[in-house]
Amino acid sequence: MRYARIVGWGKYLPERILSNQDLETMVETSDEWIYSRTGIRERRIAASDETVTTMSVAASRAALAIAGLDATELDLIIVATSSPDYLLPAAASMIQHELGAEHAAAFDLRAGCSGFVYALAVGTQFIAGGMYRHVLVIGAEIISKFIDWQDRDTCVLFGDGAGAVVLQASEEPTGLLTCSLGSNGADYDALFVPGGGSKHPFSQEVLDRGWHHIKMDGKRLYRFAVRTAPQVALEALAMAGLSPADITLLIPHQANARIVQSACERLGVPEEKVFVNIRKYGNTSAASIPIALCEAAEEGRINSGDHVLLLGFGAGLTWAAAVVRWGVPELSISWLFSWDSIRERVHASGATATARRARAALLAAAGVLFMTTFSRSGGRK
Numbered sequence: 001m002r003y004a005r006i007v008g009w010g011k012y013l014p015e016r017i018l019s020n021q022d023l024e025t026m027v028e029t030s031d032e033w034i035y036s037r038t039g040i041r042e043r044r045i046a047a048s049d050e051t052v053t054t055m056s057v058a059a060s061r062a063a064l065a066i067a068g069l070d071a072t073e074l075d076l077i078i079v080a081t082s083s084p085d086y087l088l089p090a091a092a093s094m095i096q097h098e099l100g101a102e103h104a105a106a107f108d109l110r111a112g113c114s115g116f117v118y119a120l121a122v123g124t125q126f127i128a129g130g131m132y133r134h135v136l137v138i139g140a141e142i143i144s145k146f147i148d149w150q151d152r153d154t155c156v157l158f159g160d161g162a163g164a165v166v167l168q169a170s171e172e173p174t175g176l177l178t179c180s181l182g183s184n185g186a187d188y189d190a191l192f193v194p195g196g197g198s199k200h201p202f203s204q205e206v207l208d209r210g211w212h213h214i215k216m217d218g219k220r221l222y223r224f225a226v227r228t229a230p231q232v233a234l235e236a237l238a239m240a241g242l243s244p245a246d247i248t249l250l251i252p253h254q255a256n257a258r259i260v261q262s263a264c265e266r267l268g269v270p271e272e273k274v275f276v277n278i279r280k281y282g283n284t285s286a287a288s289i290p291i292a293l294c295e296a297a298e299e300g301r302i303n304s305g306d307h308v309l310l311l312g313f314g315a316g317l318t319w320a321a322a323v324v325r326w327g328v329p330e331l332s333i334s335w336l337f338s339w340d341s342i343r344e345r346v347h348a349s350g351a352t353a354t355a356r357r358a359r360a361a362l363l364a365a366a367g368v369l370f371m372t373t374f375s376r377s378g379g380r381k
């Protein structure tokens with residue numbers, strides 16, 4: 001049996017912060033209203049020269065550095081996004097080019113805010129089936145470009161960002177163990193952009209009607225999320241033979257702190273086992289779970305062998321839960337002595353994570369050095 005170990009993780013958040021106070025000057029709202037209803041204090045907004053491609057490339061470089069892999073070793077790139085640079089071609093192809101991943105196939109996957117978990121499931125299948133060895137899975141969004149900044153119902157909720165993970169074939173039971181995916185297109189119009197697709201191509205009428213902006217029925221989405229998220233989480237856990245008590249960390253889609261709280265109460269998962277960063281970033285759609293996963297790893301909230309539950313829900317409507325068994329990359333002598341690679345890690349992923357990995361590497365290397373005489377063969381699978 002082949003598994004898809006997560007060996008690298010990275011994120012990118014644009015520099016510009018848009019706070020609730022900033023929004024108070026733009027629409028009739030208040031920090032108190034936004035924070036009490038959603039848990040959001042601020043979000044990141046992409047600069048005019050930033051795109052899903054540029055953000056994804058930054059997140060992917062960080063993930064590849066942690067994995068100790070060169071982009072040329074990638075076999076496949078999957079990008080979960082609903083806000084690609086162009087309708088045609090896929091952002092994945094441009095990301096593949098920018099990374100120099102010359103041997104990788106590439107495609108975009110659209111499943112709303114559940115997209116990253118869907119993409120993780122797809123990437124895992126390619127590895128489990130034996131076709132590929134290294135897959136890069138990205139979740140990236142620039143929702144700010146589709147927001148009507150006069151519409152207080154939506155403009156307070158969303159933010160921009162990107163997260164990425166590198167999957168590597170492994171014989172050990174690690175990576176995504178089980179998942180439960182679903183969709184109910186009957187409610188497609190609870191969250192959608194009516195114009196710009198093939199049903200209503202861009203026209204003066206589309207612009208006049210504001211159909212190039214996101215339309216949302218917040219209450220319908222709220223009811224859907226609160227009802228569906230715990231159910232799908234339990235399904236994925238049951239498939240893995242686990243219960244909520246076996247989970248080290250729950251990483252939900254960061255849509256609304258109240259939705260997350262309600263789902264956790266229904267599941268009986270205590271607050272301290274839930275990763276929430278919505279206060280800083282708002283809802284970054286398909287990017288929210290990989291950004292949170294990356295932060296959780298950087299903060300040392302997940303250790304080798306831990307079970308992590310990823311829980312996505314959103315436009316489509318779609319839902320997706322996955323049980324992931326965390327496993328750090330296997331370490332090799334060549335990795336330890338590659339100072340260029342260590343320098344890149346420090347730059348890409350912050351000193352804390354690097355220090356932790358370097359410490360683990362030194363301990364592992366001491367053991368390996370004892371057992372072998374400077375074998376330079378790569379220990380990665």
Ligand SMILES: CC(C)(COP(=O)(O)OP(=O)(O)OC[C@H]1O[C@@H](n2cnc3c(N)ncnc32)[C@H](O)[C@@H]1OP(=O)(O)O)[C@@H](O)C(=O)NCCC(=O)NCCS
Nearest residue numbers: 029030033037113152153156218219221222255256313314
């Ligand atoms: C959007 C959401 C925060 C609204 O919260 P809510 O508790 O349903 O809102 P309430 O019923 O308390 O308030 C609605 C009122 O607030 C007003 N309102 C909406 N946005 C507002 C804002 N930013 N500031 C102030 N008032 C606002 C509405 O106009 C409405 O006013 P009215 O009662 O006079 O018509 C909530 O429905 C939600 O989070 N839904 C899910 C959204 C989501 O997650 N989308 C992405 C899915 S992936």
